[in-house]
Amino acid sequence: MGKKILVIYYSQSGQLGDIINSLTAPLIQAGNSIETIRVEPATAYPFPWTGKAFFAVMPDCVQGVPGELKPFQLKETSYDLIIMGYQAWFLSPSIPFNTILNHPSVKAVLKDTAVVTITGARNMWISAMERIKKSLQESGANLVGNIALVDKHANFISFVTIFYWMFKGKKERYLNIFPKPGVADADIDHCKVFGSAIEKHLSSGQYNGLQDELIEEKAIVVKYNLMFIESKARKIFAIWAGIISKRKNKTAWLVAFKYYLIIALFIAAPIILTVDAIFFKPFLSGRIKKQKQHYLGVN
Ligand SMILES: Cc1cc2nc3c(=O)[nH]c(=O)nc-3n(C[C@H](O)[C@H](O)[C@H](O)COP(=O)(O)O)c2cc1C
Secondary structure, eight states, X not given: OOOEEEEEEOOSSSHHHHHHHHXXXXXXXXXXXXXEEEOOBSSOOOSSOOHHHHHHTHHHHHHTOXXXXXXXXXXXXXXXXXXXXXXXXXXXXXXXXXXXXXXXXXXHHHTTOEEEEEEEOSSOOHHHHHHHHHHHHHTTOEEEEEEEEOOOSOHHHHHHHHHHHHHHOOOSOGGGTSOOOSXXXXXXXXXXXXXXXXXXXXXXXXXXXXXXXXXXXXXXOOOHHHHHHHHHHHHHHHHHHHHHHHOSOOHHHHHHHHHHHHHIIIIIHHHHXXXXXXXXXXXXXXXXXXXXXXXXXXX
């Protein structure tokens, strides 16, 4: 008999919606009943973004301040599986997704229920996911699978192209020189394979080994340099967020943060990575392997 699945997510551009449609196609084909909720913030975030609005969400993202969603009603009081689509904003769960996690009716159905999380990120989703893992644990959910799709181009290229996408609202090639921003269409299509793996475990009700199968299919790839930059940036973002949230006039501080971000990525990060590659990384291979294993996993 088909199982009951709740799919809940927020997507601004629709990219995460496309990812979820690809993921759930095999689950629908197998005869499961799927209830999909694409939440909407009570006040929509602008898309395309203005520079000011984009940076203005940083402190609340980093500090985990939930927002408000337009009301929605779940049809069931319990589900066999919940698929949650999230996006990282400033290395944190996006405000709409954080609001989903804290929503009383979502929390009620999360308890004792198998959960699969999926994101379509630029390339830094680890810190956001660590916070989501913690929140799911607090809600008593059973995280059984995690999938992270990313833009696979070099970090500085995806930095340029995502800003073009976010500020122009078009997922198109910037100047016809840069590659298309976001997650590649082929990677979105490949999500069907993850959906089939999930279906196998859903029908047996036994999720042991699901995450290993997903990893085998490249549902998550953890790259050392990105993991390293993210771990440093997360702490620095927290300091910026702490300072900015206390200011009455935040505008000048947010502009300073914007320039910090550009300098950090294009100047500081390559220097720090080079120093690390020479003096630290060669002596920390055991620790790095353990860290990667942790981020690949669901605990
Ligand atoms: C305000 C903002 C901050 C973002 N910060 C990050 C980030 O820290 N790491 C990352 O990988 N992607 C980041 N992104 C990209 C999103 O995770 C996501 O890939 C993109 O917004 C498309 O998602 P959508 O389906 O909601 O349109 C950010 C996007 C926005 C709008």
